[in-house]
Amino acid sequence: MSAAHARRTAADFVSASRIAALMVKEMIQMRRDRLTFAMIIGVPILQLVLFGYAINMDPKRLPTLVVAADNGPVVRTVLAGMQASGYFDVRVGLATEREVEAAMAAGTVTYAITFPPGFERDFVRGDRPQLLVEADATDPAATSNALGALQPILESAFRPELVGPLAARAPSALPVDLVVQRRYNPEGITSHNIVPGLLGTILTMTTILMTALALTRERERGTLENLMAMPATPLEIMIGKVVPYIGLGFVQVAVILVCARLLFAVPMAGSFPLLLAATLLFIAANVTLGYTFSTVARTQMQAMQMTFFWFLPSILLSGFMFPFRGMPVWAQWVGEVFPLTHYLRIVRAIMLKGSGLADLAPQIWPLAAFWLAVGTLALLRYRRTLD
Incomplete structure (x- = not known):
């Protein structure tokens, strides 16, 4: 084989010009995907702000x-x-x-x-x-x-x-x-605080993510036009999409509660029906939020990115990982927006304190208000999902 032929073969195998063209193409595609670009910039900023200013392991006042x-x-x-x-x-x-x-x-x-x-x-x-x-x-x-x-x-x-x-x-x-x-926890057993909290965090991650893929999956498969052509109202479509995921959420609830009792001996001091009713409201709020994400996202990847962008501040500002009252006032105001914050208070109060409906009313009405707000937003956005 001649030296010139060897050089041509190497050039065919690795071409700097082709690599440069592919890099330019990828950069253009990244620029067009604004949600991904926002995640690349937003997630580090969000983490720096939360961990630098909001998180405090030594709560005061x-x-x-x-x-x-x-x-x-x-x-x-x-x-x-x-x-x-x-x-x-x-x-x-x-x-x-x-x-x-x-x-x-x-x-x-x-x-x-x-x-x-x-x-x-x-x-x-x-x-x-x-x-x-x-x-x-x-x-x-x-x-x-x-x-x-x-x-x-x-x-x-x-x-x-x-x-x-x-x-x-x-x-x-x-x-x-x-x-x-x-x-309520005289021995200071950490699992009695963490395991009830895990019920809320697991439901937040899974129910929002599964429902966020509902419409985006239809869009990617090309079946969204058929769905919108059906003789069904937006409300009927939303209910049909979210109710199955509410059922899957309760399957997770059953698994977590059984493990909490058998493996970690977490007490159930309060009303179990009240816990189930509050959990139903919490899951409904989450799956409705996921459905709202699915009306905004264009792809399943974008839906997953939006879910992660919601889940990160939820878990950090809700009081699950860090003491809620240890955060500055502005961070507590932000934390009050997330349904997980109120649900953690509800589930811990019922399981550890035996609190009743009157004690939990200040935490239940924000969940109901959040559910109605995101449900209304989802219905308003549904007809514009093909724009």
């Missing part, structure tokens, strides 16, 4: 109620010290035990501090009065740091009081009998 039979100077000193620590957001005014119980069941407060009758008198006498601190331990990560810092916080708070006749007690142990109760 957690809502705290106070039950006190008297409101003397020692009580005020203790509360001021806890407020100054940054961990406790002590609510103004004194609550009753019934108010504390209702607030903890509804999840609106994280801590309750109880000063028993005669606290000031027993403190002055040196009898080490009892100080009760109750914590909502459904999310151990949200309360562990504050409870771990409670002893030094109280020591610093009591130090200004141990003067004069009480100065002899300053070097001794804490001048009160500190009792800490971790409610």
Whole structure:
């Protein structure tokens, strides 16, 4: 074989001009696929913003109620010290035990501090009065740091009081009998918090993704025109598309709940029918959102990209991976938009606290409103899916 022939054979095998042409073609195609280009730019920015500004593993300013039979100077000193620590957001005014119980069941407060009758008198006498601190331990990560810092916080708070006749007690142990109760999850078992949360995250990912492929699959197969020509209204088509995926979602629910009980011993303190009803609303909201994505996406790849772009902030801002109240206020406002945020509160409250419908109403109505909003948007967009 001659040298010239060898060079021609090599040129036929690898051509720089052909490679350059293919690269230019791919760049043009990427530029035309605006959704993919937006994902390439948007996902890194989203992750940097969320992890850099929104995520905080050491939550501060957690809502705290106070039950006190008297409101003397020692009580005020203790509360001021806890407020100054940054961990406790002590609510103004004194609550009753019934108010504390209702607030903890509804999840609106994280801590309750109880000063028993005669606290000031027993403190002055040196009898080490009892100080009760109750914590909502459904999310151990949200309360562990504050409870771990409670002893030094109280020591610093009591130090200004141990003067004069009480100065002899300053070097001794804490001048009160500190009792800490971790409610709803006293052992601090992480799986009791994570496994109910997984029910929501798994349903979010799978139900949205499966339904998001509903219309895009029809479009790619060329059958969407036939579907739109059928004598069926947009509402009927949407119901026919999403209801089967609601059924598949409940199959996942059954598998997860059985595993949660048998493998992880997660309790079911509340009403199981109420849990199923809330789950039905949550799944309906998710599959309707997925159907809405399918009216926007042109391909199945775009539908998957949109699902991922929704799922990422949902899992980060809902309170599943990181304490919700540890995030800044703006991140909490964004997190309130996602159905997963409200469903996590519902499922944990029912399974761990035994909360009822009245306690869960503030979380149920946002799910219903979200469902109606995305359902209306899907119906409005359906007739324009071939434009």
